Amino acid sequence: MTDLATRTAGVAATPVRRRRIDGGGPRAGTVAAFVTPFFLPFLLFYLVPVGYALWQSFRVVRRSGGQYGTSYTAFGGFEQYGEVLRNTEFWSSIGRIGLFGIVQVPVMLFVALIIALLLDTPLLRAKGFFRIVAFMPYAVPGVIAAIMWSYLYSPQLSPVVDLLNGVGLHPDFLGPGAVLWSAANVSTWLWTGYNMLIMFSALQSIPQELYEAAKIDGASDWTTAWRIKVPIIAPSIVLTTVFSIIGTLQLYAEPAVLRQISSNISSTFTPNMLAYTVASGNNYQQAAAISVVIAVITFVLSFGFMRLTSRKAGL
Template sequence: MTDEKSGRRRRLRGGGPRAGTIAAFLTPFYLPFLLFYLVPVGYALWQSFRVVRRTGGQFGHAYTTFGGFDQYLQVFRNAEFGGSLGRIALFGIVQVPVMLFVALIMALLLDTPLLRAKGFFRIAAFMPYAVPGVIAAIMWSFLYSPQLSPVVDLLNGIGVSPDFLGPGTVLWSAANISTWCWTGYNMLIMFSALQSIPPELYEAAKIDGASNWAIAWRIKVPIIAPSIILTTVFSIIGTLQLYSEPAVLRQISSNISSTYTPNMLAYAVASGNNYQQAAAISVTIAVITFVLSFGFLKLTAKRAGL
């Protein structure tokens, strides 16, 4: 009896410091995760179910009360929200495949033995990613502006007068900035996946008579499919959160409205002090992002062997 008791005590004592160690190692992750992730998300969720009421009069005092799904109904009735979703859907359907295709081609080219100065090209392609998104957007806005751009001047010189900031073109000007910023980043992910393919595979393929072309499309691309899917998911998320490029172009083009993308709409609503509606918009964007990215993963899981 006493032996058993002391044995248990010993075990407990032995477990004490270990639990402390675990906690010490986990706290640096869980505490910020809780404070800066779960709590704000929870707060936004809670806000999105509130509505503002007032005690009356011209300058009556405001208070909030439970409003059920009122804010969400308003999100779905808001034509601006639908419009902004449609805009980024169009953006995503065109920009994401184009960008990833270019990234894939660049990664494959870097991976061929034919190319010289690989280190230079790898860094050069990745460089735009090192430029902060807002700076890139400001830089491009100078290239787009008909008053300031040497590109527009040059094109005018040969009789072409493009309008990069027109109502029909400004979306694609923004898409171009995103593509410029992110292609190198996506290329690097695909390229590092290519690097991990054992060279024996290529030797075997060559012995079987496969051309370089066949090796690229029949061996390399299928093997790095998980990376391509990963970059697609990142790009879908990035598209849904589109903000800085259109927000910067808005400074020089009135063809970008204050509600151009869902995030811009949420910001505009919040700046009008309607925090509850802004919260509902944010939660809705989050849910759509979640559904789209997991939906895409699910759809491609089998093919990619994930």
């Protein structure tokens, strides 16, 4: 703690030269001109909706009059939150993507790291080509990727399944146990290249002198990779992990598409799907509460992870 505190203080104490921007009238106008195009949409499409969702999450529906009576909303305190926390579907969806994340995120980032390191070795030819190939899946929109994979998983249509059947294997990619991992595979396919590129650009910025020094000290390529490159790009790895944690908690597109062909993905498979399902039943207030809870969990996990790693690795 003290260590961290000192370090934070150190950062704050770094002599950053600040230009004075409050000097004259025209300058303030310039600042406004530059900031408004960002801030206005940010306010309208981010802050206001978030605030509105927050407000909604504290409302409940009331009704007066019989079967088709008049409905209105009223302040309900934490009633919706109580509902969410008591909702077993919510916790099973959290558990499901927790499992997903614990397996998928490390696998994906490890593969991304390996590819990035390979692309960084001087031995490899046609680097540009391989980089593009590895990155290409990212250019495919998630929904399209999921549709594509759903054809590969489908027992009736997939050449892969036919091939496996031919050698006596009968996998059921859409079965109750497998479908989560089939979705994880789509995510991995989609995002590995993207994460690889972040790590690769970090590798590119390492000064060559370090490698020369390592060589002189007798380090092999292997040692250079694990002892020098990986520790140096650790901040990028942390960054991609945080992105991935957020992405996992917000998982929607891949399972939603696979749901079209597999009944083993329920309407409450992921927290976001649950929120959507609840909203589609006109229960916007509870959907808002679910969204807020997901957001809180996301914050806790991503900042928690950053804190943990920054303490450990001294980043």
